[in-house]
Amino acid sequence: MQTCEVETIIQAAMPEADIDVSGEECNFTVAIISERFEGQNLMQRQKGVLALFEEPLKTGRLHALTIKAFTPAQYAEMQNTFLVQLES
Template sequence: MLTSDVEAIVQSALPDAQIDVSGEECSFTLAIISDTFEGQNLMQRQKGILTLFEQQLKSGQLHALTIKAYTPAQFAELQDTYLVQLEC
């Protein structure tokens, strides 16, 4: 798989999402920022994304997928936290 393949799969299900994919071949890290995650816990978010890749995981085309899923507010808070730490 290519990073563009991973991004396209997520984009088709979450057209409003900001997506960042890193990795290669069959192991990727996927960061997703979307309002869709509002009200969902971490497990619900990850399960929803993994469902999108069910076929690729079963076939072995994809072996590992690390998912980092945030709402825009959570991501902004995360950014603020790191900025504060860098200033010290």
């Protein structure tokens, strides 16, 4: 698979999401920021994203997918924490 294929699959299911995909061949890391994750725990978020890749995972086109899923508020808080640490 290519990074653009991974992004296209997620974007089709979550058009409102901000998505960043890194990796190559069959191992990828995705960072997804979406309001859709509001009220979901980490396991629910990961299961929802992994379900989009059921076929590529079964066939071996995709071997590993690391998922970092955030709500916009969580992502903003994480960015603010990082900036505060840099300023200290």
